[in-house]
Amino acid sequence: MSKFLKKSTLTIGGAMLVIGVGQSAAAQQYNLGREALPEEVAAWDIDVRPDGKGLPVGSGDVYTGEEIWIDKCASCHGDFAEGSGRWPVLAGGIDTLDSERPVKTIGSYWPYLSTVYDYVNRAMPFGNAQSLTDDEVYALTAYILYSNDIVDDEFTLTNDNFLDVQMPNAGNFYPDDRVEVEMPLFSVEACMSDCKPSVEITMRAAVVDVTPEAETDAVVEEAAAEPAAVEEVAVVEVAALDMALVAAGEGAFRQCKSCHQVGDSARNRTGPMLNDIVGNPAGAVEGFRYSAPMTEAADAGLVWTSEELTAFLTDPRGYMRGTKMTFRGVRKEEDIAALIEYLKSFEAQ
Amino acid sequence: MTEQFKGMKPSRRAFLRGAAAVGGATAMGTSAAAQGDPAITELKPWNQFLGEGVDASPYGMPSKFEAHVRRQDVPWLTADPISSINFTPLHEMDGIITPNGLCFERHHGGVAEVDPAEHRIMINGLVDRELVFTMEDLMRFPRENHVYFLECAANSGMEWRGAQLNGCQYTHGMIHNVMYTGVPLRLLLEEAGVKTEGKWLLAEGADASGMTRSIPMEKALDDCLVAFKMNGEALRPEQGYPVRLVVPGWEGNMWIKWLRRLEVGDKLWHQREETSKYTDLLGDGRARRFTWEMDAKSVITSPSPQAPITHGKGQTVITGVAWSGRGTIPRVDVTIDGGVNWHEARMSGPSLDKSMHRFYYEFDWDGSELLLQSRAHDSTGYVQPTKDQLRAVRGLNSIYHNNGIQTWFVNSDGVAENVEIS
Numbered sequence: 001m002s003k004f005l006k007k008s009t010l011t012i013g014g015a016m017l018v019i020g021v022g023q024s025a026a027a028q029q030y031n032l033g034r035e036a037l038p039e040e041v042a043a044w045d046i047d048v049r050p051d052g053k054g055l056p057v058g059s060g061d062v063y064t065g066e067e068i069w070i071d072k073c074a075s076c077h078g079d080f081a082e083g084s085g086r087w088p089v090l091a092g093g094i095d096t097l098d099s100e101r102p103v104k105t106i107g108s109y110w111p112y113l114s115t116v117y118d119y120v121n122r123a124m125p126f127g128n129a130q131s132l133t134d135d136e137v138y139a140l141t142a143y144i145l146y147s148n149d150i151v152d153d154e155f156t157l158t159n160d161n162f163l164d165v166q167m168p169n170a171g172n173f174y175p176d177d178r179v180e181v182e183m184p185l186f187s188v189e190a191c192m193s194d195c196k197p198s199v200e201i202t203m204r205a206a207v208v209d210v211t212p213e214a215e216t217d218a219v220v221e222e223a224a225a226e227p228a229a230v231e232e233v234a235v236v237e238v239a240a241l242d243m244a245l246v247a248a249g250e251g252a253f254r255q256c257k258s259c260h261q262v263g264d265s266a267r268n269r270t271g272p273m274l275n276d277i278v279g280n281p282a283g284a285v286e287g288f289r290y291s292a293p294m295t296e297a298a299d300a301g302l303v304w305t306s307e308e309l310t311a312f313l314t315d316p317r318g319y320m321r322g323t324k325m326t327f328r329g330v331r332k333e334e335d336i337a338a339l340i341e342y343l344k345s346f347e348a349q
Numbered sequence: 350m351t352e353q354f355k356g357m358k359p360s361r362r363a364f365l366r367g368a369a370a371v372g373g374a375t376a377m378g379t380s381a382a383a384q385g386d387p388a389i390t391e392l393k394p395w396n397q398f399l400g401e402g403v404d405a406s407p408y409g410m411p412s413k414f415e416a417h418v419r420r421q422d423v424p425w426l427t428a429d430p431i432s433s434i435n436f437t438p439l440h441e442m443d444g445i446i447t448p449n450g451l452c453f454e455r456h457h458g459g460v461a462e463v464d465p466a467e468h469r470i471m472i473n474g475l476v477d478r479e480l481v482f483t484m485e486d487l488m489r490f491p492r493e494n495h496v497y498f499l500e501c502a503a504n505s506g507m508e509w510r511g512a513q514l515n516g517c518q519y520t521h522g523m524i525h526n527v528m529y530t531g532v533p534l535r536l537l538l539e540e541a542g543v544k545t546e547g548k549w550l551l552a553e554g555a556d557a558s559g560m561t562r563s564i565p566m567e568k569a570l571d572d573c574l575v576a577f578k579m580n581g582e583a584l585r586p587e588q589g590y591p592v593r594l595v596v597p598g599w600e601g602n603m604w605i606k607w608l609r610r611l612e613v614g615d616k617l618w619h620q621r622e623e624t625s626k627y628t629d630l631l632g633d634g635r636a637r638r639f640t641w642e643m644d645a646k647s648v649i650t651s652p653s654p655q656a657p658i659t660h661g662k663g664q665t666v667i668t669g670v671a672w673s674g675r676g677t678i679p680r681v682d683v684t685i686d687g688g689v690n691w692h693e694a695r696m697s698g699p700s701l702d703k704s705m706h707r708f709y710y711e712f713d714w715d716g717s718e719l720l721l722q723s724r725a726h727d728s729t730g731y732v733q734p735t736k737d738q739l740r741a742v743r744g745l746n747s748i749y750h751n752n753g754i755q756t757w758f759v760n761s762d763g764v765a766e767n768v769e770i771s
Contacts, residue, residue, distance in 0.1 A: 028539070029539075029540060030489065030490060030536070030540060032482065032486045032489050032490065032540060033480040033481055033482040033483075033486045033540065034480065034481055035478055035479060035480060035481075036471055036472075036473060036479040036480055036481045040471065040481065041471065041473045041479055044471055044473075044553075044609070044610050045473055045474075045610070045612060047551060047553075047561065047612065047618055047620070048618075049614070049616060049617075049618050049619065050619050051616065053614075076428070085428050086425075086427060086428035087428045087429075097630060097634035097635075097636075097746075098632065098633055098634030100745070102630060102634075102746050104625070104630065106625075109625060109630075109636075110624055110625050111619065111624055112619050112624060114619065115619055115620060115621050115624050115625065118561075118618075118620060118621070119620070119621040119625075122558075122559035122561070123457070123458065123557070123558045123559050123621075126431075126432070126458075127431075127557070129458065129557045129558070129559060130559070172634065172635045172636060173624075173628060173635070173636050173637075173638045174635060174636075174637060174638070175637070175638060175639050176637050176638070176639045176640040176641070176642075177637065178637075178640065178642075178644070181742065182644075182734075182742055183729070183731055185734075185738075185742070186731055186732055186733075186734045186738070187729065187730045187731045187732065188732065190682060190691070190724060190726070190732050191691070192682070192690070192691045193689075193690045193691070194689065194690065195688055195689055195690070195691070196688060196689055196771075198771075199686065199687035199688065199689060199720060199770050199771060200770060200771040201720075201758060201768045201769070201770055202768075202769050202770060202771055203511040203512045203768060203769040204512060204758070204766060204767070204768050205512040205513055205514060205515045205654075205766060205767035205768065206515065206766055208511075208512070208513050210423075210425065210513060210514065211423075211514050211515040211516060211519060211654075212421065212422070212423050212424060212425075212519075257431070258429060258431070259429075261430075267424070267430075269428065269429055269430075270428060270429070
């Protein structure tokens with residue numbers, strides 16, 4: 001790469017000599033593409049750097065952030081950014097980085113606040129990216145700082161005070177030094193014979209036993225052997241369903257997808273898989289560990305009728321205190337009807 | 350023979366395969382002598398009846414007897430399959446090229462289904478002309494063909510604390526090796542005219558994770574490609590269709606898929622994937638960043654836990670792959686006794702810069718227990734270290750860039766297990 005640097009310098013020098021101006025390296029032009037319009041660049045260039053470049057004008061406080069958080073983030077990251085299931089933990093973990101089990105959170109690990117703003121703005125909420133306003137991103141960033149004890153609950157984050165916030169771990173990163181530290185260590189002649197007196201096995205993967213089960217061929221063969229039967233069933237179902245509503249439900253289901261799966265390959269994730277839900281007993285998906293209240297309700301005979309599901313989806317935690325579903329609830333009534341119709345399309349034969 | 354593909358833990362399956370093979374070999378020996386091998390003496394359906402016509406499978410598929418050769422995930426690794434990873438079945442492969450359907454997948458926001466007609470590539474920032482290209486524009490630039498490996502920085506990341514997953518698919522399968530066709534990134538940047546203060550490039554994807562990475566301008570102008578073909582056909586959707594960045598020798602996360610924007614800047618951006626992720630936490634609690642190059646590494650792909658020795662003692666083939674982000678692999682050593690004595694393996698196939706290399710070591714197995722390892726030497730003189738050597742420098746919490754030597758224990762039945770040794 002150093003070779004390139006020299007070459008580049010030469011080219012630049014050359015161009016300056018020849019045309020007398022030209023800040024840039026001269027090279028062949030193919031006259032392909034067209035000039036980007038300012039509004040096009042503005043639409044895509046949303047990145048924010050640690051020096052504040054790219055930060056929009058705006059502000060948001062911790063309280064507002066908390067409301068948006070409960071609404072849009074807590075189902076995966078927990079009410080206090082403590083994480084849920086295997087979703088990222090975003091708060092805590094201070095002083096754990098050199099321990100046996102480091103907890104790398106925004107507070108304990110991330111070096112720059114701009115990264116939080118940039119990432120939330122471009123990629124969150126998971127499954128509904130770029131849907132937050134600038135002020136909402138400021139508010140969420142403020143809430144994340146608060147949940148990491150970096151600011152107090154009265155704090156308002158703005159484009160003006162953004163650069164004043166120092167992240168605790170900013171000083172603990174350094175550039176790759178493998179070339180200096182490791183390459184000399186490992187670039188030595190390798191021993192070829194009688195390299196050690198004896199060899200012992202010190203650890204075995206079989207003891208840990210976490211290798212996934214290989215999927216059985218029986219399943220594959222079954223799937224391959226019965227396409228006709230599946231199609232037949234599908235046809236029957238289609239007749240009974242309002243397909244426009246199912247299609248609308250598929251769209252609405254995007255907000256559920258980060259925790260729930262449906263369809264042939266559906267598995268339990270943060271939430272249970274949702275095949276065969278409508279009209280069936282609650283708390284019955286095999287292998288999912290339900291909350292105590294859901295298990296109690298199931299034992300008491302709760303069945304997911306459209307009415308019960310509507311009530312649950314409208315306000316999960318109001319409907320069932322202590323449910324694992326830390327989801328704010330579906331706001332629009334028509335979305336609930338569509339979701340239920342969509343779920344009906346995943347009923348067994 | 351069917352039982353050998355029945356699913357269960359590779360170790361158990363391996364055991365059955367080994368046992369069946371030993372039993373089968375004995376039976377076969379007698380039956381062949383007594384009344385001939387039915388595979389020869391009996392008329393098979395494919396000897397007698399006509400097969401499918403030419404259009405039965407317009408896009409060809411592997412034989413049904415190869416249905417077990419596929420990518421697989423490790424469900425407990427991630428919260429959700431949408432932001433997750435699966436693994437290339439290295440144990441079933443040979444040569445150096447990874448077929449497109451077997452290339453491991455890593456997505457942060459699922460597979461974006463991009464309509465190429467609606468896809469644009471923008472260059473903005475510190476350039477003379479901010480430009481927009483269509484896919485058609487892109488294909489009018491001069492193209493190049495190169496074979497490169499792509500290895501996820503987290504490949505073997507689950508093995509830092511010790512032997513954990515039984516199978517090279519899981520321990521080493523976050524890698525593929527593909528021939529790319531694409532336009533040198535340098536040509537696109539020159540078309541826009543990089544200003545002299547432009548030292549960094551931000552590459553951005555069009556998927557729902559808006560994947561972004563900062564790349565130093567020297568690398569961008571050196572050997573990066575903006576690729577639209579893999580192994581001769583369009584990129585697969587899960588590999589970034591219609592266009593991805595190729596960053597030879599550097600960690601896979603930088604190879605932005607569904608590439609839509611290239612921004613030139615005077616400083617780097619410190620995006621999430623270069624701060625929170627893909628930085629190497631060392632034992633003292635500090636972290637290395639900008640650890641872009643992939644160190645030299647190798648693994649024996651057969652025998653291995655998913656590919657046990659089923660033929661009993663006698664002539665035995667050991668094979669594996671090796672690669673380095675800093676050049677070629679002129680040499681791989683193999684040991685069968687846990688590193689007491691080493692043998693130089695036979696390299697076969699093209700030796701290309703920053704590409705996978707294939708090695709073989711054939712020997713006469715006496716049926717005794719084996720401790721198999723391979724050790725790559727790259728063209729800089731670097732020798733692949735042991736896991737203990739790496740841990741001594743980096744500690745246990747690094748997650749990324751584990752290129753330590755892998756050990757397989759093979760018992761007298763031919764069953765292989767992932768182990769660590771003294």
